[in-house]
Amino acid sequence: MRIGELATKTGVSVRALRYYEEQGLLTAARSSGGQRRYLDSAVDRVYLIQMLYAAGLSSRTILDLLPCVDAKVNTPQSRAMLRAERDRIDQQITQLLRARDRLDAVIVLSESSASGCTRTDTDVLVS
Amino acid sequence: MRIGELATKTGVSVRALRYYEEQGLLTAARSSGGQRRYLDSAVDRVYLIQMLYAAGLSSRTILDLLPCVDAKVNTPQSRAMLRAERDRIDQQITQLLRARDRLDAVIVLSESSASGCTRTDTDVLVS
DNA sequence: CTAAAACCTGACGTGCACGTGAGAGACAAG
DNA sequence: CTTGTCTCTCACGTGCACGTCAGGTTTTAG
Numbered sequence: 456m457r458i459g460e461l462a463t464k465t466g467v468s469v470r471a472l473r474y475y476e477e478q479g480l481l482t483a484a485r486s487s488g489g490q491r492r493y494l495d496s497a498v499d500r501v502y503l504i505q506m507l508y509a510a511g512l513s514s515r516t517i518l519d520l521l522p523c524v525d526a527k528v529n530t531p532q533s534r535a536m537l538r539a540e541r542d543r544i545d546q547q548i549t550q551l552l553r554a555r556d557r558l559d560a561v562i563v564l565s566e567s568s569a570s571g572c573t574r575t576d577t578d579v580l581v582s
Numbered sequence: 583m584r585i586g587e588l589a590t591k592t593g594v595s596v597r598a599l600r601y602y603e604e605q606g607l608l609t610a611a612r613s614s615g616g617q618r619r620y621l622d623s624a625v626d627r628v629y630l631i632q633m634l635y636a637a638g639l640s641s642r643t644i645l646d647l648l649p650c651v652d653a654k655v656n657t658p659q660s661r662a663m664l665r666a667e668r669d670r671i672d673q674q675i676t677q678l679l680r681a682r683d684r685l686d687a688v689i690v691l692s693e694s695s696a697s698g699c700t701r702t703d704t705d706v707l708v709s
Numbered sequence: 710c711t712a713a714a715a716c717c718t719g720a721c722g723t724g725c726a727c728g729t730g731a732g733a734g735a736c737a738a739g
Numbered sequence: 740c741t742t743g744t745c746t747c748t749c750a751c752g753t754g755c756a757c758g759t760c761a762g763g764t765t766t767t768a769g
Contacts, residue, residue, distance in 0.1 A: 459745065469746085470727060478726095488735045490746055503684075509674075510681035513725075524684075529692045537692065541685045547636075548678045551671055554637035557630075557651075558668045565656045565664065584766090586715060596716085597757060605756095615765045617716055640755075 456493040458483075465501040472501070478514040480504050480521065510544050583620045585610075592628040599628070605641040607631050607648065637671050 462469045475481040476491075481500060483491035503524065507517045522528040523537055589596045602608040603618070608627060610618035630651065634644045649655040650664055 457745075468727075470729085473747095474727060486735080488746085489748095490735065506677070506681050506684065508726085509677045523692060524688050526688075526691065526695075529695060534689065534692050537685060537689050541682060541689060544678055544682045544685065548675060548682065550633070550636045551675045551678065554633050555668060555671045555675065557633065558664060558671065561651050561653075562661065562664050562668060564653065565650065565661050568653075568656060584715075595757075597759085600717095601757060613765080615716085616718095617765065635756085 456495065456497065458491050458493070461493050461497055461501065464498050465505070467501055467505065475501070475504055475514075479518050480514060511547060512540065516540065583622065583624065585618050585620070588620050588624055588628065591625050592632070594628055594632065602628070602631055602641075606645050607641060638674060639667065643667065 456464075458469050458472055461467075462472060472481065476483060481497065481504065483493050483497070486492055503521075504517060507520065508514075512520070519536060520540060523533045583591075585596050585599055588594075589599060599608065603610060608624065608631065610620050610624070613619055630648075631644060634647065635641075639647070646663060647667065650660045
């Protein structure tokens with residue numbers, strides 16, 4: 456698979472894929488002409504990388520973590536790192552839940568004090 | 583209250599507080615000499631701003647949202663915006679839960695295959 | 710009154726995850 | 740063999756939430 460195909464399959468830009476390789480997160484074989492050739496498994500690998508990015512991890516942290524996920528490294532230190540990042544994500548979830556609850560409270564207030572209380576956005580068009 | 587005191591009370595840097603004002607998120611009176619004077623309520627306001635930043639909102643979005651939270655603006659558009667951001671946070675929570683579960687799976691695997699399975703980080707020191 | 714501490718306004722620097730050309734080479738189709 | 744599309748490697752640009760230094764002013768403690 457070439458880089459463009461991997462990009463469309465994963466929804467990640469070509470530039471991002473090259474960046475992942477630059478950061479050591481994604482490896483690729485090369486054709487005789489120097490073009491990147493990816494295995495099918497690269498699709499899942501990109502999804503995993505994106506998931507960890509979305510969880511707020513830096514590329515450096517992901518780089519440290521990936522060997523553990525691949526089960527190639529399993530030391531007390533690596534397990535501690537995994538737990539640490541897991542706890543970080545846990546805290547982030549807690550923060551997000553608080554923010555969501557806060558917004559929910561605001562929404563409930565605004566909708567209860569809205570005239571009629573059962574009006575929708577479209578109702579206003581006929582009022 | 584002056585800016586340094588607000589900074590220590592909230593745990594946010596002085597530079598960040600000035601940045602919040604620059605973005606229109608936080609207002610302050612001025613002394614005759616031009617120094618910022620904050621109300622006690624600014625502490626909660628800063629906490630709220632930090633919460634929304636932590637939820638991944640941009641300062642522009644926060645700027646749009648704050649009047650709704652202050653209940654000064656309550657239009658169908660503002661309510662739609664609130665719900666949109668709430669849903670965004672919801673999706674982010676879902677993604678984080680997936681990432682956490684993925685890490686949990688890795689942790690369970692690594693700890694079950696660890697020699698002894700009940701060893702702690704310190705055990706390795708005496709092995 | 711004086712010295713230290715806190716504060717002020719620019720304004721450039723930073724880290725990160727890419728975006729965006731520039732110029733040149735690789736590759737499949739006709 | 741040629742044309743069009745894809746790909747390559749630099750390398751500078753970007754957006755955001757600040758960090759940091761400079762040079763000067765304000766406030767407070769003694």
